[in-house]
Amino acid sequence: MDLLHVLKTRYTTKAYDAARRIPEETVQQLLAALRYSPSSVNAQPWHFIIADDDAGKQRLAKATPASGSLFYNRPKITQASHVVVLCARNELPESYLETVLDKEEQDGRYADAAARERLDTARAGYVQQHLDAGDVAHWNQKQVYLAQGFLLLSAGLLGVDATPIEGFLPDVISEEFGLKEKGLTPLVIVALGYHSDKDANATCPKSRLAPESIFSKA
Template identity: 60%
Template sequence: MSLPQVLTHRHTTKAYDKNRKIPADQVSQLLAALRYSPSSVNSQPWHFFVADNDAGKARIAKATSGIFAFNAPRVMDASLVIVLCARNTLTPDYLEALATQEQADGRFASEEAREAGHKARSGFVGIHQQAGDVATWTQKQTYIAQGFLLLSAALLGIDATPMEGFEAGILENELNLKEQDLTPVVIVSLGYHSDADFNAKLPKSRLPEKDIFTKL
């Protein structure tokens, strides 16, 4: 399929076939999409919790209680569920670890280049620290990773459901997120839709191009 065909075929899945599992090699590709997602100044301000078994999915599903109970089957019946979390702070130690990894990966021609890159990134983080919006900024970066994950899944013929409908406090307690200085941003279920997925049968609806594009 062409890219427009993939985009129009992709939809938010409402019901999964719990008997169909994503092949291991494609799971690896999905995780690679997250790992290689772009982020501002290569800050990579995220952490991903991955569940591919009933026990792991049940821990995540605890957060889909009460008013969000409608999302519980979309967690438990999916093949793979990922909790995308954002870092609340970017500490000096974390920024140093990024520079060390970049150096190990051969991104710097010299020690001077390493220090210049590290100083530039730290300065940019400092701007957000002074503005008091580091957590908001890192969450925005995490949504970029979600976009890469959803598109990669669609290209592989895998269905997905992004969910903000969950109790963040429950998930924070279950996954010890506060101790790790993380905030849960979105849950994404992945797998293959079942016949009960009404959304798979509906046509895509978007505003017309003339309403959302302005050519300069």
């Protein structure tokens, strides 16, 4: 599929066809897009919660209660085929970084022990910079939004509609899945599926600022 066409035609879906389900092969490709997303120093400071059935989607929908102003987002969660909660790690402890290092070694990224040690030292240096600045959590969150971008673009390329949702109660999601105890913060929910005929946004023309207003030459 032509990339420019996808960029011009993908949009934020407002209503889903609950009867249509994403094929499993396509789902696996979307999950791969998340897993293979880039992150600073390959820290991969994220965790993704996947709701692929009604029970799971109802758990997520608790974060858009009927008594609140965010209820309008509930149908997007309950009627989509699949829904993903993108979470960021609050910290990058040495034990976690060692896990990443071990996996890199297992995948053949290091020619020898010295190469592993050099990468370990370099990564620890970057992490220490953010520890000193007191912004490790924020740094991690920025990496998660890179993963969201990969997911949205991949969905477009695969012909899957998507909706990034920040209008939910993160504390509800945290409590429902015990995320605080796991050192995770839920940042954004992405609904995935196929739009319904009631989705007025499907026929709206895309609007973006003119190139000359957002690009300049160095």
